[in-house]
Amino acid sequence: MAKLFLVVAAMSGLMAVIIGAFGAHGLKDRVAEDLLVIYQTGVQYHFYHTFALLAVSLLLLRYPQLGLLNWSGGFFIIGTLIFSGSLYVMALTGFRWLGAITPIGGVVLIIGWLMLVAAAYKGVGE
Structure with missing residues (x-):
């Protein structure tokens, strides 16, 4: 799962840059200001959770026995798709x-x- 999450995190970061640039340059004169703010919120959370997924993938390389990390990464992926996707x-x-x-x-x-909190409590660092 570490490799999968790393690939997804890399693709997510790539997409966040492209989507953010599109919003900043392509939508500026085409979308109402309040909707552009909503769009940028989607980009912001997209980036935050790209970094979170990247951290999970790196933690999995060190602690592959912690299944809670797999759950965390999966929830980050699904949550980003629903949260940021709906805003976009x-x-x-x-x-x-x-x-x-x-x-x-x-x-x-x-x-x-x-x-991620549960994984940290259960075994990261031990």
Whole structure:
């Protein structure tokens, strides 16, 4: 899983740069200011959780026996897709009802962090 998470983290970082640049340069005059702020929030959390996934992949190289790290990485991937993805689509389409989906992604991200806390408590550093 470490290699998979590392590849996904690298691709996620690549996509976050591309999506962020598109928002900053391609959407500036095409999307309402409030929707552009929503879009940038998606990019911001996308980057945060790319780095979190990268950390999980590196921890897995050192602590492959900690299954909670696998859960953490999986939740980070799914949560980023739901959280940032819903914000991207909402900003691009103006479908504000997608804002009701975004918190689901946030909860999934929180679970990812809880799994990382549990992994740290259970065995990282021992």
